[in-house]
């Protein structure tokens with residue numbers, strides 16, 4: 001199929017960085033097999049998509065499918081094996097060549113057509129019955145790849161078409177963790193090292209660097225204390241109820257709906273005498289088909305803290321420094337805003353405000369912190 005530089009249906013690229021920069025920062029990692037292998041080895045992810053396709057073959061049998069961001073081609077291959085009559089597998093990177101080889105090696109080249117290009121630029125000869133895509137980044141929306149799926153949906157999905165996955169949700173819960181002390185120690189030691197550096201530079205080279213202490217401290221604080229951390233939380237680290245930040249219907253969501261995620265929600269502490277050390281954020285997606293054409297077997301893919309299953313997405317941890325004492329029955333009123341970084345639309349910034357009402361009714365001084373999902 002052809003590609004065109006037209007991108008009319010997607011309303012341009014918004015505040016996206018130039019294509020070459022985007023390629024260097026984002027796409028290039030996906031062109032490595034080791035990176036695709038990491039995703040292909042995530043059993044929770046693989047089982048969910050596998051079951052979603054093969055337990056709902058009626059959505060695929062004799063249908064036309066578009067795989068957005070095909071990578072190695074795994075979802076396109078499964079779609080074909082489930083009976084699709086045609087699958088367009090669109091992949092922006094050179095991984096498309098490996099996908100084409102896999103399709104051939106699995107005798108599916110009559111059904112699966114691998115197209116190298118951005119889905120925004122691709123031109124298909126027909127509309128499709130199903131869009132399948134694994135577009136989720138850390139805390140669901142990092143990478144902003146869902147924009148591309150929305151674009152593909154608006155251009156190529158038939159009015160009766162189905163999205164795989166069909167729904168997504170972002171979650172957050174209060175947590176305890178020893179990492180805060182460790183990160184605070186790292187930050188203090190970096191600042192101690194800075195003071196030695198200033199003394200030595202003055203003594204040996206005659207230049208006073210002390211005026212840079214404030215920006216250095218800001219930079220280090222951002223790095224150690226304000227950048228969210230990838231973590232595999234144990235459920236015991238979750239000290240209260242989890243709240244839904246955002247629900248997305250993949251059939252109807254627009255880029256405007258996800259560009260800024262604003263939410264107010266209340267979380268209850270469920271553990272006696274413990275420390276609130278921060279918040280854990282994760283997501284789930286569901287494969288439900290559409291209301292007029294539902295899935296026969298609804299499948300869920302969750303990245304919630306679990307003893308048995310962990311995913312390559314893990315959870316994102318937002319540290320609270322210093323931690324604060326909480327106990328069962330305390331209520332946290334959270335004010336959440338996640339927006340895209342101005343420098344790179346695929347990275348996120350989070351503002352998290354919180355008021356704590358103790359079980360006794362007493363209010364604790366509220367806090368508001370800024371975090372970066374890098």
Ligand SMILES: C[S@@+](CC[C@H](N)C(=O)[O-])C[C@H]1O[C@@H](n2cnc3c(N)ncnc32)[C@H](O)[C@@H]1O
Nearest residue numbers: 030069070071090091092093117118119134148
């Ligand atoms: C998370 S990986 C999933 C790969 C594969 N579908 C799987 O499930 O194993 C996302 C893939 O989408 C590709 N991609 C992201 N945005 C794209 C776009 N706008 N057009 C085409 N491919 C894109 C990336 O290069 C990457 O290979």
